[in-house]
Amino acid sequence: MIYKSYQVELNAKIIKQDLVLFYGENLGLQDDIRRNIKLNYPGSEILYFDQDDLLKNKNLIFNEMNNDSLFNKQKIFFIGQVNEKIFDLIKEIDYKNDKKIFLFGGLLEKKSKLRNFFEKENNCAVVPCYEDNEINIKKIILYHLKDYQGLTNNVISLIIEKTGLNRVKLNNELQKITSLFQNKNIDLKKLELLLNLKENDDFNKLKDMAFNGNKEKTNNLLSETNLENEKNIYYLNIINNRLQKLLELKKNRKSSNINDDIDNLKPPIFWKEKPNFAIQANKWCEKKILTMMRRTYKLEIELKSNSSINKNILFKKLMVDICNIANS
Numbered sequence: 001m002i003y004k005s006y007q008v009e010l011n012a013k014i015i016k017q018d019l020v021l022f023y024g025e026n027l028g029l030q031d032d033i034r035r036n037i038k039l040n041y042p043g044s045e046i047l048y049f050d051q052d053d054l055l056k057n058k059n060l061i062f063n064e065m066n067n068d069s070l071f072n073k074q075k076i077f078f079i080g081q082v083n084e085k086i087f088d089l090i091k092e093i094d095y096k097n098d099k100k101i102f103l104f105g106g107l108l109e110k111k112s113k114l115r116n117f118f119e120k121e122n123n124c125a126v127v128p129c130y131e132d133n134e135i136n137i138k139k140i141i142l143y144h145l146k147d148y149q150g151l152t153n154n155v156i157s158l159i160i161e162k163t164g165l166n167r168v169k170l171n172n173e174l175q176k177i178t179s180l181f182q183n184k185n186i187d188l189k190k191l192e193l194l195l196n197l198k199e200n201d202d203f204n205k206l207k208d209m210a211f212n213g214n215k216e217k218t219n220n221l222l223s224e225t226n227l228e229n230e231k232n233i234y235y236l237n238i239i240n241n242r243l244q245k246l247l248e249l250k251k252n253r254k255s256s257n258i259n260d261d262i263d264n265l266k267p268p269i270f271w272k273e274k275p276n277f278a279i280q281a282n283k284w285c286e287k288k289i290l291t292m293m294r295r296t297y298k299l300e301i302e303l304k305s306n307s308s309i310n311k312n313i314l315f316k317k318l319m320v321d322i323c324n325i326a327n328s
Contacts, residue, residue, distance in 0.1 A: 001125045008033055008127050012040040017125040019093070019101050021082070021118040023108045024129030025304075028167025030104050033127070034078065037102060044076045051082045051105075058089050065099055077101040087114045107304075132165050134241065138267055140167070144174050150186035157270040158188075162195040164237040203227070203235060208276040210319045211242060213283055213326030222316055232311045236300055239322070243293050245269065245277070250286045258282065283326050292325055 007014055009032060022030050038046060047064055054061055061077065079086070082105035093101070108115040118126040132140075141159055145151050159177075163170040173195060177186070180194055202225045209217040227235065245265065253261055258281055262269055269277050299318055303311055 002119055003125055003127045005029060005033070005127050005129050009036060012037045015125050015127075017123050018099065019090070019103075019118070019121075019123060020125045020127065021103045021105070021114065022127045022129055023082075023105045023115065024131075025107055026129040026131050026167060028169075028171060029129045029132070031168065031171070033129075034102075034104070037076070041074070041076055041100075043073045045074070047075060047077050049077065049079045051079060051086050054079065054089060055085060058092070061093070065093070075099045079103045081105065082114070083108075084112060084114050087117065090114070090117070132167055134160060134165060134244070134267065137163065137165055137167070137170060140170060141174070145177065145186070148181065148184045148186050150188070152188075153268045154270060155186055155188060155191060156267050158191060158195060160241075160267065161238075161270060164234045165241065166234065166237065203238070206319060207235075207239060207242065208280075210322040211280045211284070211326055212276060213323055215323055215327070218319060218323045222319060227312055227315060229311055232303055232315050233300065235315065236296060236303070236318075239318075240293070240296055242280070243289055243296070246280060246284050247286065247289045247293075249281055250284075250289065280326070288325050288328065292322060295321060 001017065003015060005026075009029070012033065022033060024030075038044075049061060061079075064075065064077070077099065079101065082103045086103070090103075105114075115126060118124040137160055138156060141156055142151070159170070159173060163173055176194055177191070180190065181187070202221070206218065206221040206225050209221055248265060249258075249261055252264075254264070255261055258278060259274075262274060262277060262281065295318065299314060302309065302314065
């Protein structure tokens, strides 16, 4: 059976099956679900395993499953880093008992034997954990900071800008915010210092010059900006976020004044971004936006699936392509 991740986030006990697979690129969502499972099964004994440990010695889990706990209501098993290699071991498990086994893994294709097994077996369940969008991220921020004064749209935009729709980073930043503002009153200037937004200034300048179609400044910034190889997906999320906002603006134009339409975007564009966003809104039509979205989608797949490629070269080519399409 297939469950929606947002349903499981609200209540992990809606899953009645004893063997459950969580898969997908959203590791932050998987972490949140793990915490919710522990909260929903108080008093249970939680046991943690990695796939590699079990493949080396499968008796680790079989022995624990056969030994009943004397002090806890039930045993819950968390198995991390799973992929196709664990399929044969899973088929050997006699899971028709009071023990629950939760497996967590990365992306799995539709033809995956492991994924198909969990989707079709009666006592199994599967929960895809896809990447968050801006709406989901905003809901999380509003939920965690609902009791705080000063939670303005600018504050929400700042947090989203910092995290790049990455839930792991979002949870880390929310912990920092709750630790700093213990009086539950958010100060915007202190928040800017806390989030270290200046570290993203160089990349944001490059992004804006490319979207503005400014070839000279884009070329100069490409040679001057230090793009960290491990942050390419983060940078790509920022680019996709800008494309999505431009597309949203194009689809919801209501007035002849583009600045009024920009002000009506939800969540709003951060005030520092508005001048560049207005320039880009005039240069980018819906066709250009969709063309670039297809390119960023293909690049993301390539970055995630091929570890041997030079990611920075591909990413810099993307910035040149953005600049060229802006001027086409």
